[in-house]
Amino acid sequence: MEKVMQYYQNYNEDIRMFRDNSRLMEYLTTIHYFDRLFKPGRQILDACAGTGVYSFYLADKGHYVTACNLVEHHVDIIKSKPNANKLTGISVCNAIDLSRFKENNFDVVLCMGALYHLNSNDQKRAISESIRVCKSDGIVVFTYLNGEVTPDRLENIFFGITHYEMEALGAKYGLEQIHNAYPGGSSCNEAISEASDEEFQKIMERHLLTCEDKDVIEAGGLCLWIGIKP
Numbered sequence: 001m002e003k004v005m006q007y008y009q010n011y012n013e014d015i016r017m018f019r020d021n022s023r024l025m026e027y028l029t030t031i032h033y034f035d036r037l038f039k040p041g042r043q044i045l046d047a048c049a050g051t052g053v054y055s056f057y058l059a060d061k062g063h064y065v066t067a068c069n070l071v072e073h074h075v076d077i078i079k080s081k082p083n084a085n086k087l088t089g090i091s092v093c094n095a096i097d098l099s100r101f102k103e104n105n106f107d108v109v110l111c112m113g114a115l116y117h118l119n120s121n122d123q124k125r126a127i128s129e130s131i132r133v134c135k136s137d138g139i140v141v142f143t144y145l146n147g148e149v150t151p152d153r154l155e156n157i158f159f160g161i162t163h164y165e166m167e168a169l170g171a172k173y174g175l176e177q178i179h180n181a182y183p184g185g186s187s188c189n190e191a192i193s194e195a196s197d198e199e200f201q202k203i204m205e206r207h208l209l210t211c212e213d214k215d216v217i218e219a220g221g222l223c224l225w226i227g228i229k230p
Contacts, residue, residue, distance in 0.1 A: 021192050025183065025192065025203075026183045026222065029184055029208065030112075031057060033181070033226060037226065038108055039107075043063075043088075044058055044063050045108070047068055047069075047110060048112050048113030048114045049069045050069060051074050052067055052081060054112070055078070056083060064088045065087050066091075067090050068092065078090050095111050095130070097125075098133050101133045104133070104135045105133050107134075108138060108140075109134045109138065109141070111127070112141060115161070127169060131173055140226070141225070143222055143225070144222075145160040145161070145221060146217060146223045147221075163223060163225075167225075170225065174229075177225070177226075178227060179212060179224070180224070181211040182222075182223050183222070
C-alpha cells in the first residue's frame with residue numbers, strides 16, 4: 001500500500017476526469033448510472049473517494065455520503081473543500097478493512113479504485129467488506145482494470161482482471177449483476193478529446209447505448225461493475 005500512497009501523493013486526482021472529453025466521458029457515464037439507480041436520500045459509503053468528485057456530486061443530489069480513502073493526502077483535499085460540510089463523514093480508511101462501519105449500514109457502497117491496486121486475495125477482501133457494510137437489496141459498485149496490466153510499466157501498483165473474472169467474483173459473493181460497462185476514459189481516441197460540444201453530445205449518446213456491449217468492454221480499460229446485494 002505504501003507504493004500506492006506515494007503514487008497518488010504526486011498525482012493530481014482532483015482534475016483527472018475533467019482534463020478533456022475522453023476523461024469527462026468516464027465521469028458522465030458513471031453519474032448516468034448513479035442517477036438511474038440510486039433512489040433519493042440514500043445512505044452512501046464512498047470507500048475509495050479519491051478527492052471526492054463523486055462524493056460531492058452525490059451529496060449535491062441529496063444523498064447522505066460518507067467519504068473515505070486510503071490516501072491521507074486525498075482525504076486532506078476533501079476536508080479542505082468549501083462544501084466539505086455537505087458530507088456526512090470524511091476519514092482515512094482501507095477498503096479491505098471497513099470494520100469501523102457496522103454490517104448492513106449503507107444503501108449504496110462505492111468501491112471505485114481499490115480493486116485495481118490489490119492482489120487477488122485482497123480484491124476478495126475488499127469485495128467482501130463492501131458487501132458486509134451494504135444493506136440487503138443495496139447496491140455495490142466496483143471499478144476494475146479489464147485485462148492484463150504490465151506491472152513494470154505501471155509501477156507495480158496496478159492489477160488487471162478480465163470482465164469475465166469480475167462477473168465471476170460478483171456471482172461468487174452472491175451479488176446480482178445489473179450492469180457491467182466501459183465508461184470511457186484514457187483509452188478513448190484523440191477525435192473524442194478534440195470534439196466540439198455538439199459532437200461530444202452525440203458521441204455520449206451513442207456511447208451510452210453501447211458501453212455494455214461485450215466487445216466494447218473487452219476493448220476498454222477501466223470498467224464499471226454494479227450489483228445488488230440479495
